Amino acid sequence: MGNNLQQINQVAVIGTGVIGNGWIARFLAQGYDVIAFDPSEGAEQRTQKAVAQAWPSLEKIGLAEGADRNRLAFMPTxxxxxxxxxxxxxxxxxxxxxxxxxxxSIDAHAKxxxxIGSSTSGIMPSVLQEGLAHPERLIVAHPFNPVYILPLVELVAGRKTDxxxxDRAKSFYESIGMKPLIIQKEIEGHLADRLMEALWREALHLVNDGVATTEEVDAAIIYGAGLRWAQMGPFLTFHLAGGxxxxxxxxxxxxxxxxxxWTKxxxxxxxxxxxxxxxSGCESHAGDVTIGELENKRNEFLVELLSLVESYWPETTATKKLVVEK
Incomplete structure (x- = not known):
């Protein structure tokens, strides 16, 4: 797939933490050559381990022609x-x-x-463009963990973005199985994280005030709002609440x-x-299940859930135009 998209044949990933490795896994699964850089010791080994962990889920989703975990190379600079x-x-x-x-540094050495896409979860692109020689090619391309499964990517242009x-970025991210959400008005935290942070703040208050444990807060989302939101989101959910x-x-x-x-x-x-x-609440809730085992459970669930969501909201309906208007 990678070789068929205009001018996007090779991708580079700078910074290989959880998000960077998630991008690498997705790019490799879509048949791209990936060049990576991370100055931290042991980065390449951690990436290889992360990609191996993600690969079974990617195989279930479906690998593109030419997908190969060996099409990854780390560079020293x-x-x-x-x-x-x-x-x-x-x-x-x-x-x-x-x-x-x-x-x-990227701007100075890239062709x-x-x-150039930044995965920043909160900084506005116009701020990141300050001081760049070619600010017109920088955008925010903010994904969600695990990047190799979740399709949402928030695309935000800065004041100087061409x-x-x-347009090219939107086409590219669509081509690798993502759902680009174009945010046309810059704001700190973009869109999805602002919504999640509001819920997170309220959850911390409920735990802090002794109203609920971490496990009870999670249960309230898992068996209530979360099930509905996975299909419709808050607005259509409340639309149905009106009879x-x-x-x-x-x-x-x-x-x-x-x-x-009702909220703080x-x-x-x-x-x-x-x-x-x-x-202590999270550790008690998780019990003897390791982080790796939890990740596997999450990945298996998300792969099945994503398939279910797509079956109820095909491309011709809710997802055909994900654009936030001014």
Whole structure:
């Protein structure tokens, strides 16, 4: 598949933590040559292990022609990693100064036609474009863990991004089985993370105030909202809550409740006591199951769930145009 898309034949991944390795696994499964760079000791071994862990799930989803785990090579410098790449995916830690320095190095050594995508979960692309010689080719391309299974990728243009770059990026990410969500108005945290962070803050309050344990909060999502959201999301879920008149009746009936103090917008102070509640709760909940075993269970579940979601929302309906308008 990789060789058939205009000008995108080789990809580079800079930063090989959880997200970077997720990208590598997806790119390899889609038949691409991948060049990687990460200065940390043991990075290549960790990547090989991560790709091996992801590969069974990718085989279930379906490998592209030419997909091969051996089409991965690590380079000793950013310059050698990006010089021949058509698309570069940056995944270094969420520190603005570090990202800007790394992106400046990528920008200096990448060929003119290359697209630079940052996996940043919160920094706006216009901020990352500051100081670049070629800011027009930088975008945010923010995925979700595990990148090799979950299809959503938020694409955000900065003030100096060329529209043709966004068009090419959208086509590329679609070609590797992703659902590009084009965010047309820059905002810190983009879209999906802002929604998840709101729920996370409320969950921390509930645990901190002794209302629920971490396991009980998880159960509330798993067996309630989470099941509905996987199919419809919050708006269509509430649309159904309004009965025959849909959202119109729902807002008339339940709209006043929005003024009730049911949520706390500010996060609680992360005290040692709260940290211990969260940590011990998660460890107790997980029991003797290792992180690796949990990842395997999650991957198996997500592969099956994704297939189910696609069967209810085919490309011709909800997913044919994922665009957030201004």
């Amino acid at each position: 950013i310059e050698k990693a990006v010089c021949d790449a058509d698309l570069i995916q940056e995944n270094v830690p969420e520190r603005e100064d570090l990202k800007k320095a790394v992106l400046a 003119k036609s290359a697209i 529209q043709l770059v966004m 025959e008149k849909g959202m119109r009746h729902m807002l008339e009936q339940f709209g006043p409740a929005l003024k009730l103090p 917008l500010e996060a609680p102070e992360l005290t040692d006591e709260l940290k211990e509640k969260v940590i």
